[in-house]
Amino acid sequence: MTIILEAKNVNKSYSTGEHEKHPILKDINFQLKKGEFVSIMGPSGSGKSTLLYNVSGMDQVSSGSVYFAGKKISEFSEKELAQLRLNKMGFIFQNIHLLKNLNLLDNIILSAYLAKKSSRDSINKRALNLMEKMGINELANHNITQASGGQLQRFAICRALINQPDILFGDEPTGALNSRSTSEIMDILGDINSSGTTILMVTHDVKVAARSERVLFMMDGKLVADRNMGKFNKQHDLKARESSLGKWLADHGF
Numbered sequence: 064m065t066i067i068l069e070a071k072n073v074n075k076s077y078s079t080g081e082h083e084k085h086p087i088l089k090d091i092n093f094q095l096k097k098g099e100f101v102s103i104m105g106p107s108g109s110g111k112s113t114l115l116y117n118v119s120g121m122d123q124v125s126s127g128s129v130y131f132a133g134k135k136i137s138e139f140s141e142k143e144l145a146q147l148r149l150n151k152m153g154f155i156f157q158n159i160h161l162l163k164n165l166n167l168l169d170n171i172i173l174s175a176y177l178a179k180k181s182s183r184d185s186i187n188k189r190a191l192n193l194m195e196k197m198g199i200n201e202l203a204n205h206n207i208t209q210a211s212g213g214q215l216q217r218f219a220i221c222r223a224l225i226n227q228p229d230i231l232f233g234d235e236p237t238g239a240l241n242s243r244s245t246s247e248i249m250d251i252l253g254d255i256n257s258s259g260t261t262i263l264m265v266t267h268d269v270k271v272a273a274r275s276e277r278v279l280f281m282m283d284g285k286l287v288a289d290r291n292m293g294k295f296n297k298q299h300d301l302k303a304r305e306s307s308l309g310k311w312l313a314d315h316g317f
């Protein structure tokens with residue numbers, strides 16, 4: 064099985080004074096296999112988002128190494144990281160960062176134009192295809208104030224997928240959604256993962272994490288537990304997965 068992402072002895076600290084440093088990530092080690100669907104859980108302030116940003120090249124580790132597809136990206140320049148993020152990675156956040164002065168279609172295709180990998184025609188086709196799959200194609204020419212939170216998150220997913228990334232990173236991708244939209248977005252993420260895209264996301268929601276195949280549990284900046292649950296499919300009993308994951312988390316003090 065190919066390893067797509069690896070953290071080796073990753074530490075991250077922030078300066079709190081001239082000579083003082085506050086450690087946030089403490090000696091983190093893990094590997095992500097290509098095609099896995101993994102959630103990061105843990106109490107508030109345990110370092111989940113910091114871990115996500117440090118392994119996705121959005122932030123710089125203080126020490127240790129991060130490898131993406133075998134390349135040591137923790138030594139990449141800012142320019143190399145920007146190219147990597149643009150071409151190989153997709154990002155979804157809790158709060159949708161779409162540009163207000165562009166319509167929804169243009170929000171999706173902007174990064175594809177920047178990547179300059181395909182012609183305008185094929186980018187437009189890809190965007191319309193993605194929007195159709197997500198059931199939002201009719202909103203393509205609207206602006207962001209005309210779409211609901213659930214619809215906007217679907218646009219954000221289309222935008223994250225437009226450059227056909229190998230990996231999708233999510234920071235509480237369903238955090239701002241009601242339970243119906245959460246369940247729909249998780250169905251979509253499940254389908255994206257089934258078609259081969261690796262997913263690593265932060266969530267505090269057991270219902271959301273129960274749909275992933277593996278959960279990394281963080282506490283006080285450390286990765287303290289790692290649970291493999293097998294891939295979820297719609298025939299599985301989600302409630303049973305939720306309750307067994309909930310019990311495991313409680314056993315680890317969550």
Ligand SMILES: Nc1ncnc2c1ncn2[C@@H]1O[C@H](COP(=O)(O)OP(=O)(O)OP(=O)(O)O)[C@@H](O)[C@H]1O
Pocket residue numbers: 077087105106107108109110111112113114267
């Ligand atoms: N840029 C920064 N400068 C200083 N401290 C930071 C910075 N970013 C995060 N922190 C601190 O790092 C710790 C971990 O934050 P992080 O956001 O990674 O936690 P989290 O587990 O994702 O929390 P939550 O579930 O509440 O979002 C917190 O104590 C936070 O205050």
